[in-house]
Amino acid sequence: xxxxxxxxxxxxxxxxxxATVYRARDTVLNRDVAIKVLHPHLVEKExxxxxxxxxxxxxxxxxxxxxxxxxxxxxxxxxxYIISEFIKGKSLADFLSEYEISSPFxxxxxxxxxxxxxxxxxxxxxxxxxxxxxxxxxSEDKILKITDFGIxxxxxxxxxxxxxxxxxxxxxxxxxxxxxxxxxxxxxxxSLGTLLYLISTGELPFKGNSPAAIFKAILMGEYRExxxxxxxxxxxxxxxxxxxxxxxxxxxxxSAIELKNELMEYLKRYGITDVEPMLVELFxxxxxxxxxxxxxxxxxxxxxxxxxLTEEKNITEIRDFINILLYLAPEDRDAQAIFNRFTSxxxxxxxxxxxxxxxxxxxxxxxxxxxxxxxxxxxxxxFKYVSLMDNSLSDVEIDYIDYDIVSTKDILxxxxxxxxxxxxxxxxxxxxxxxxxxxxxxxxxxxxxxxQEIPSTPKEESGFGEIRxxxxxxxxxxxxxxxxxxxxxxxxxxxPAGRHxxxxxxxxYFDIEKGINIAANSTxxxxxxxxxxxxxxxxINSPVECDIYIDGNFLGRSDAYMKNGITIPIDSKDGRRxxxxxxxxxxxxxxxxxxxxxxxxxxxxxxxxTP
Numbered sequence: 001x002x003x004x005x006x007x008x009x010x011x012x013x014x015x016x017x018x019a020t021v022y023r024a025r026d027t028v029l030n031r032d033v034a035i036k037v038l039h040p041h042l043v044e045k046e047x048x049x050x051x052x053x054x055x056x057x058x059x060x061x062x063x064x065x066x067x068x069x070x071x072x073x074x075x076x077x078x079x080x081y082i083i084s085e086f087i088k089g090k091s092l093a094d095f096l097s098e099y100e101i102s103s104p105f106x107x108x109x110x111x112x113x114x115x116x117x118x119x120x121x122x123x124x125x126x127x128x129x130x131x132x133x134x135x136x137x138x139s140e141d142k143i144l145k146i147t148d149f150g151i152x153x154x155x156x157x158x159x160x161x162x163x164x165x166x167x168x169x170x171x172x173x174x175x176x177x178x179x180x181x182x183x184x185x186x187x188x189x190x191s192l193g194t195l196l197y198l199i200s201t202g203e204l205p206f207k208g209n210s211p212a213a214i215f216k217a218i219l220m221g222e223y224r225e226x227x228x229x230x231x232x233x234x235x236x237x238x239x240x241x242x243x244x245x246x247x248x249x250x251x252x253x254x255s256a257i258e259l260k261n262e263l264m265e266y267l268k269r270y271g272i273t274d275v276e277p278m279l280v281e282l283f284x285x286x287x288x289x290x291x292x293x294x295x296x297x298x299x300x301x302x303x304x305x306x307x308x309l310t311e312e313k314n315i316t317e318i319r320d321f322i323n324i325l326l327y328l329a330p331e332d333r334d335a336q337a338i339f340n341r342f343t344s345x346x347x348x349x350x351x352x353x354x355x356x357x358x359x360x361x362x363x364x365x366x367x368x369x370x371x372x373x374x375x376x377x378x379x380x381x382x383f384k385y386v387s388l389m390d391n392s393l394s395d396v397e398i399d400y401i402d403y404d405i406v407s408t409k410d411i412l413x414x415x416x417x418x419x420x421x422x423x424x425x426x427x428x429x430x431x432x433x434x435x436x437x438x439x440x441x442x443x444x445x446x447x448x449x450x451x452q453e454i455p456s457t458p459k460e461e462s463g464f465g466e467i468r469x470x471x472x473x474x475x476x477x478x479x480x481x482x483x484x485x486x487x488x489x490x491x492x493x494x495x496p497a498g499r500h501x502x503x504x505x506x507x508x509y510f511d512i513e514k515g516i517n518i519a520a521n522s523t524x525x526x527x528x529x530x531x532x533x534x535x536x537x538x539x540i541n542s543p544v545e546c547d548i549y550i551d552g553n554f555l556g557r558s559d560a561y562m563k564n565g566i567t568i569p570i571d572s573k574d575g576r577r578x579x580x581x582x583x584x585x586x587x588x589x590x591x592x593x594x595x596x597x598x599x600x601x602x603x604x605x606x607x608x609x610t611p
Contacts, residue, residue, distance in 0.1 A: 003081065007025070043078070061124050064116075064121075092138060103199070105293060111260075115259045128149050131146070132169060142284055175190075192256070193243075223245065236317075272297075307573075309341060463497050471504055474487050475530065509532060538565055545557055548566070549581070550581060570598075581595055585609055593605065
């Protein structure tokens with residue numbers, strides 16, 4: 001091996017299908033470097049050496065904190081090698097194997113960093129073609145570094161057969177690489193998708209007993225649904241994975257930046273924005289960080305659901321959040337309360353949908369019945385006039401017709417009917433008789449008789465109005481001091497016209513009281529938001545007098561709070577507050593308790609001093 005004398009070989013760092021990597025000392029700049037030496041059987045191929053040079057030149061242009069830096073390139077008759085930055089640390093593959101972290105949140109954070117680095121490479125015309133955990137290093141300062149840019153595409157079938165290095169890479173190869181088609185930026189996006197799947201589920205998406213079996217699974221797009229392997233994977237993250245692993249490149253993300261942005265939006269849903277500092281914490285203390293991350297997500301989800309539980313437009317997202325919250329904190333009282341509230345809202349929503357559909361059905365039935373009634377009535381009226389023509393008008397008795405309801409229009413209508421059923425002579429006789437009847441009715445108009453009863457259309461119920469009430473988050477509704485309904489976020493009130501006193505109660509907030517005016521046959525809306533959180537009350541039960549401190553602040557003597565208690569303001573959005581209570585008395589040990597109080601809660605604390 002003919003290496004420039006300024007580089008002193010220290011040890012062999014690793015070997016792959018294309019090259020062997022050595023750790024060396026740059027005696028001029030006094031720093032450690034990595035020297036990747038092309039295998040001798042590849043050095044003999046001029047085309048391979050030319051491509052190796054072009055890739056080294058391309059990678060040397062890259063300047064990104066998450067991409068390993070290339071310092072120099074050398075090529076001789078005997079050797080061909082690249083000198084680059086040396087990373088002292090473990091690979092991402094070793095880290096995942098050691099700690100077995102299966103988390104979509106960690107997967108997305110790593111994906112954000114890697115996709116940003118890959119986007120930088122793509123912008124400079126470099127496609128990696130071999131993204132896998134073994135080619136991602138974790139430096140001593142806990143920064144991810146991508147290595148081996150542009151090497152994988154040099155490997156051909158002959159070299160794979162000779163070196164036997166196919167193990168490890170096939171599971172991350174894209175379908176177009178397997179088919180021998182042209183590759184572009186979307187090839188790296190597919191490989192990033194395999195990493196997202198691996199880190200979030202703990203398994204590779206494409207598996208098999210041989211490279212051929214793995215290639216077949218990749219070409220067919222056969223892999224288990226990620227959410228089946230990890231309940232923490234929601235619909236949003238699952239859709240991101242499906243898009244990256246699509247066997248059709250046109251259906252994948254158009255760029256690494258697009259993938260990065262989708263992952264950032266996903267993380268924001270769980271309150272994660274400071275990705276890089278959190279990854280440093282992850283690689284420094286993985287177990288502790290994962291526990292702290294889950295607690296942070298639980299707090300964020302509870303706060304979000306507390307505010308948005310009743311938003312119908314986000315029903316799928318809310319369902320995902322509740323499932324994840326219950327998985328991370330199955331014993332949490334707030335999580336159980338949120339779940340119960342969501343379940344009751346779902347039942348109520350189904351009931352409203354059923355009533356809505358039933359109302360539509362009844363309305364259609366009513367319209368059909370009304371149409372049928374009008375049709376039958378019109379036909380019966382026509383038969384009435386036909387019957388009138390078949391008999392002598394002298395035999396017709398008009399007993400219950402009043403002048404007020406016989407008009408010129410009625411007479412004209414009779415004439416039209418008569419004209420359609422009689423000969424010309426009959427028409428003239430009928431017209432004469434009708435004029436005689438009209439004259440007789442005018443003469444007898446002073447002697448009124450009861451008119452024939454005409455069916456009346458039922459009038460709408462008057463004296464009532466409706467008001468649609470929206471309450472955030474929810475409350476018990478009282479009208480004029482009488483309970484109307486309990487734990488409602490949406491309610492329709494049907495009330496008598498007039499002024500009413502509306503009171504809405506929630507155990508965690510001060511009551512909302514409002515006077516409302518209801519107009520007859522009116523419909524209106526009213527939106528109410530609980531804003532003033534009730535304080536908690538701490539009642540002291542102490543056999544002796546002592547000094548009281550809350551969070552280190554002196555409040556006074558205990559006898560002042562024995563009866564009425566201490567009012568503790570609640571400022572947090574989740575309606576809870578942690579306080580440190582301390583009672584002191586000369587000659588005794590301090591009595592100290594860490595207490596969690598809930599808005600509106602009254603707690604009795606018994607103080608026991610020990611000498």
